[in-house]
Amino acid sequence: MYPPFDAAPTEARVQRFWELGASFGMERNAYHNYLNEIVSDRYALINGLQILRDELQFAAASETDVKACGADMSLPSVVTTLAYTNCGDRVHQGEATKRYRDVVAARFATMSEIGELKLEAFFPAGGGTDNGATLAHVTVAHELDETLKRRVYEGNSQSMSLVAIDLKTHVGRLRENGQQVYGTTRESPWREPRAACGAIVGALTHYDPNNLIHRRIRDDLRERNFHFLSNNQILTKDGVDITMAIASVLVAVRGIRDTAMAVSQEMDERGLAHLTASTTVNRPSRDDLVIYLARATVFNGKIRIQSLGTEADKYGGRLVDYRGEKRLQLSYGDWDMNNLPIEEIPYRVRSSGL
Secondary structure: OOOOOOHHHHHHEEEEEEEOOOOOEEEHHHHHHHHHHHHHHHHHHHOOOOEEOHHHHHOOOOHHHHHHHOOOOOEEEEEEEEEEEEEOOOOOOOOOHHHHHHHHHHHHEEOOOOOOOEOEEEEOOOOOOOHHHHHHHHHHHHOOOOHHHHHHHHHHHOOOOEEEEEEEEEEEEEEEEEEEOOOOEEEOOOEEEEEEHHHHHHHHHOOOOOOHHHHHHHOOOOOOHHHHHHOOOOOOOOOOOOHHHHHHHHHHHHHHHEEEEEHOOEEEEEEEEEEEEEEEEEOOOOEEEEEEEEEEEEEEEEEEEOOOOOOHHHHEEEEEOOEEEEEEEEEEEEOOOOOEEEEEEEHHHOOOOO
């Protein structure tokens, strides 16, 4: 007989998580966002638990000496898995290719028995997610097989799983001749400017109903936003066109909402999900910047989402001086970017049957 799940300690950690501050909507370097937003939040959700993310920790049943690596399942434990998305565009530098793996994935992704990180990685054109339900299903299904789940759940009444999902979109940025432009970048300083994200820019400027990617992006944006962004410019107070940046933001925001709803239908009573959404900003010859957009938790019958809004015509922005350069700070209506509202959505918890 397995001990019933004691949800109270995890519920308390989730509550403390939502008492932590977060800053949204500004271009910052990857280290800042990854450490001060994603990593710190994620650790807050699992503090005090033995973290199980190395395949060798599950080797107690091995017939070789490697069984000595097996973890003590009687301790309150958390099994972690990590999935991330971004557009498959090759233009990403630093942020997506190295910083994320070093700072975030190295702490929460599963590690193989030969020491390599095992991330669920999805690269839909346009970023975000091409199907939140599939992303949620694959990520949860790969974390724990039934035999391992029984061992973890039997070991301690507080043991659980953490599903970490980080959704990203991207937008190009050029600053030349004193002007800042979004939606365009260069492969290198000596190459011609080109669209980024090409899928999003293409969908808004040359929509093709036969193009499946254009249709998905239009659906992610929703009709009202698609028509608004196709026919209007969103300008900062300085007159900088940030229309394509806002489009990328909206695709990511839609992605986290859809995926949070989907993951609630995949996890059982011991599952906790932490999701984030962000937009990477591609600059020639420099590491990408990151705009943090949203965070969410899914646990014990409640989805909580703290996010920039979903209406394109409420967005604005301004360029601020930051560390010797001009950085974009987004705005949404009269919302405080350091205190965004938290939406709560109930869901029915699926029983593990154990």
